[in-house]
Amino acid sequence: MSAYSIFALARNALSGHRNWPRAWRSPALCGSYDIAIVGAGGHGLATAYYLARRHGLRNILVVDKGWIGGGNTGRNTVTIRANYLREPSIRLHAEGLRMWREMSGELGFNAMFSERGQIDLIQTWAKLRDVKRRQSILHLAGVPFDILTPREAQAHVPILDLDGPKRLPILAATWHPTAGVARHDAVAWGYARAADALGIDIVQNCEVTAIRRQGGRVAGIETTQGFVAVPKVALAVSAHASVLAQTADVRLPIETVPLQAFVSAPLKPMLSCIVNCPGAVYLSQSDKGELVIGGGSDPVPSYVQRGEFAVLERVVSNLVELFPVLSRVGLLRQWAGAIDLCHDTSPIVSKSPVEGLYLNVGWGSGGFKAIPAGGAAFADLVATDAPSAAIEAFALARFERGRPLYETAGASNRD
Amino acid sequence: MSGYRLESVAQTDRVVVTFDGRPLAARRGESLAATLLANGVAIAGRSFKYHRPRGIAGYGWCEPNILVQTAQGTFPAALLPVADGLQARSVNCWPSARFDVASLLGAFGALMPAGFYYKTFRGPRGRLWPLFEPAIRALAGLGTLPKTEKPLASLKRFAHCDVLVIGGGPAGIAAAEAASNNPAARVWLIEALGISVTAAALRNRPNVRVLHDTIATGRYDGGLVVALERPCTGNLETRLWKIRARSIVIATGAFERPFVFDGNDRPGVMLLTAVAAYASRDKVACGRRVVAVVNNGAAYAEIAVLSAAGVTVAAIVDLRAKIELEHRNFAARNGIALYPRHGVVAAFGVPLRKIRIAPLDSPANTVELDCDTLAMAGGLTPAVHLHSHAGGKLRFDEMTAAFVPDGLHDNCWSAGACNGRYEQEAAEADGRYAGRAASAAAGFAASPGSRPEAPAPPACELLARWETGDGTGKAFVDVAADVTADDIRLAVHEGYDSVELMKRYTTAGMAPDQGRFGNMNAIDVLARARDIAPAAAGTTTYRPPFAPLPFGAIADFGGALLKPSRTTALTAWHEAENAVMYEAGANWRRPGYYPRADENLEAATRRECRAVRNAAGIYDSSPLGKFEIVGRDAGAFLDFVYCTRLSDLKPGLGRYGLQLHEDGRLFDDGIVFRLAPDRFFVTTTTGNAEACVQRFTYARQILRPDLDVHVLPTTEQWADLVLCGPRARDVLKAAEAELPADFGFMSIADGRIAGHDVRVARAGFTGEVSFEIFAPASAAPDLWRRLLEAGKTYGLTPVGSEANHVLRIEKGYVSVGHDCDGIADPDDLGLRFAAHIDKTDFIGKQAVLRNRADPDGRPERVGLLARDRNFVLPEGAAILKTDAAATRGYVTASCWSDTLGRSLAMGLLEDGRKHIGGDVAISLPGGIAHATVVAPVFFDPKGERQRG
Structure with a gap:
């Protein structure tokens, strides 16, 4: 893998940029591998990279029905944070934040991780109670997380309107300074390029149609380009996780719903941090100047990667309520991903009842931030057949045992 | 220029x-x-x-x-x-x-x-x-x-029509005319620019409505079209239309394609249609010396427009070798130099001063032409955005070298230029057909017949070539995003070779114009770099909106109207009494406390609590969810929806009941009363009242359609005033209450209080003698006032939710919102008495059984007494494991209790009941607090006071 740098750019400029090596090969699909990873998104590619890097495994296939990073990796709103509620999630994402800071150096590819900090605005007493609880547990885990006054929050978010008419006053805010954003495509490309350089085959435009079993264990995968014999299959897909698992007679407690996101027309820098607002709307400003905005998921299960206008209206209404100054800014582009949700909103990183079938699914709306830490932990699981401490809590068995890992606490108002 | x-x-x-x-x-x-x-x-x-x-x-x-x-x-x-x-x-x-x-x-x-x-x-x-x-x-x-x-001053309008025609060009007008031939068909036509709709035929049709200055920005699933109007008059700046039509005709026209060569972004390099439009519509000449570069014969019509308007066209550079005789004659007649089989290699000057052209087959023989405007006409690209937004497929049309709609999508016809029919007659014929078809689909016309064939390829065929530069300099494909042809080739070369990867790597098509100017040339460069056909390269996905949509136009009303608060019959009274109002869930607002004079929250809460424990209190519990469950099988239905057995309740009595999620977690609690053998009165928490409507309905319609039962939500119909405290009976007496003589704890009966018909239940949430008085909402203000008057001598005090919170902690009552963490089951919460597992079936039964078989390490509700009795543990504080690095629970609710003269708290603690009597360490911002684990009932554990 040739190193990217300003010097390489200068050298290549002299030859009109015609001699850059390919970022990755386009290998033909082989008939057998040691491990097949389904899904060339951030999770699948990171898993492949860490399998090669940390475990010395090479004979690995990453296969995708579309293009690299074309699923939720390329559709999400890039918020990377660790201000979770449950300790297993906090630990995983705190480790993730460390890995994000190292990522560009590790991969030799600028993933543009930008530690901007996150403000959460609070308008109800119930939410304030929830963040006080979070503060207690996050501090124990060493994750910086503070409660601010509305004025202190405004110092971070100058466009915040504290004085105009609001349905509810802003009571407080939280500040999570180590949260950040990154360039989503670059994360997939960086891992793809690094994994490819370690000899891993990434095959695009090849759909896995079924996982073939032989008795209690995996025999291989059926694809649109033919059968591949492989003893270990690692699922790193989102929307169709439950559909693919079903082909191996594994039923997953996953529901798939559309999740929308949208960007504004590009503006000069006006927002330096991530803002998460009540009413399920959050925003940050990309390096290109677009406000990147997300909201809650659509209410009806669907695999369609399009959202309902009514959901957009709800999200934008909440946005303009808090930031009336944005009412004249234009929506430039809206899109949706299909997310795989477990009812407890935590992922499944786990062995499955079928020997040789591994699951890294159910990340819902929170998968992007977990690419490095989740990918590394999943690689450990696939390589060693044993879950590391980081992911024990995300086992499929938690549903059988009645130990769901609800990320949204049952917080409501006093009633 | x-x-x-x-x-x-x-x-x-x-x-x-x-x-x-x-x-x-x-x-x-x-x-x-x-x-x-x-x-x-x-x-x-x-x-x-x-x-x-x-x-x-x-x-x-x-x-x-x-x-x-x-x-x-x-x-x-x-x-x-x-x-x-x-x-x-x-x-x-x-x-x-x-x-x-x-x-x-x-x-x-x-x-x-x-x-x-x-x-x-x-x-x-x-x-x-x-x-x-x-x-x-x-x-x-x-x-x-x-x-x-x-x-932004903007409003929303909602509209329904039979046929919606989008675009007021030739095809759109023809479609609207054909669709509206049946006067019963309501036809709407929306036009973005407001200048094309001249058809007199439409003006006289009362069943046609035309919206000018309105741009359709998106088509969504279910036939929804969103359009933005910019009204020219009044104070309104924009109006957002949400239009649902039975069928839709898209007639949005086409864009012109530019050419790709060094300097094609220089000021003065323009699209030919633009130069012609500025001349003919705005009477503005873009320059004094215009050169046109074209690859198709249709472009000559636009050049003629320019000439006719008086703009000097100095030369025409035509990529084609064979040029129609009429066009040659046109050039000769107007003294325009014609360069067949030539392309533009480069443009010079800022602003444009001259261009260099060369024959396509001998690039060395360059010629330089002076000009201040270069008008490019590279053929047309259909505006397929609206067709594609909601999932319509495209196919590549070789004849016009463009992507066109592939068939019908969701009762939506594309017609005219956006369907690849560019010439006026063909566009009109296509529009007429689409209008008839749309009208027929909406039920207003007979079968439309078959679609007119696309006209035979015109003599002036298009030469499918756009990149004419010599590969040096900066030749842009997307000027808006500053992406060059070399950028795209580099992307392909490095492996970003699908259109989607190329788009993301180069950002082509992602600028504010969303690729309208450059996407087709980007696909062309990519396809040639990969040596594949454009059809194989495909397009990226078209996303709404077609044009930027101001957030203020999308947003609904803000402020108090964003989510209108729900008020009880007594809200005005509470506000007049200076109550501090809290958001109580489900958009209700409730009094948190009623501060007097200079009281703060703590002082007011203590006073209100003392009143309830020592005299009498009254609170407005109207937001509580209320239902009547009626029918022969009402008891069986409730037995299925609740984990508590309710079918054996005697009429006139109530029971505390629990509802569980399928996985055994507590979903909601409340008291269920039986009014008659076939009639129950059910109360739920405020926050879950709406969810209960859905749950009951789902259970009735989907899970147990075999049961004869009806569900009537009555939350808003009943006001709910709760009178409680040792002097509550005296207050009722003074208010001339007529209630049954033998009216014990958990009874319900109809009666009269202060002249009002009421339904009263002996239940409450404070642990004192309580009368929950349900009255018609219209009677509540008078009833409330009369009760307060009657209670004056007994110290009757209005209390808010803060006092309620303290009183229920003293009693160890569970608050679903506070104490369950979204994960606890009835056993965890110490509510086993209300989980009747021996019933045949209920929602969550299997999960509760499973949890009982595997009970270790579950979060159990306990009481917590801080070692320092004056220290109120913070709600949410983590309970530490011995190694202090991890937690084993947290404080769910905490308060100061005047009644007990000390702080109290409840928590969820791993295997908590095993630790009763032991000590735990609780994490604080600056250190650790110690507390003793106790049973979670602090006051009157036998419940004698409320039964008294």
């Missing part, structure tokens, strides 16, 4: 606008782009990435280059209507568009190929991006936030 007006502006239409501080004479209502051209403003902005000088290149929605800043925000100059006094500035440049410091970056352009930022700005260990990022962010972005504080 030296534009000028072809006609002087009538005195009455003359206005003055200011651009970059310079006053310009303008015609009222024309676009700012026309004004800039008419005044010879060649450089009107700077490009996104390289800060290259740019001018107007297109007309209307097809103008990719120039955004301007006004006090109201950032707008495309070609879509900004001019009014007197308009002040606009160029964007992305400093100090001005003509002299922009950042354009020095252009000198480093060689270091900035596609994706260069992925390859650098990392530093040795990859951690230096934060140092580079601020400078890069400052260079990007177009325009700033609007200066005005005034939010």
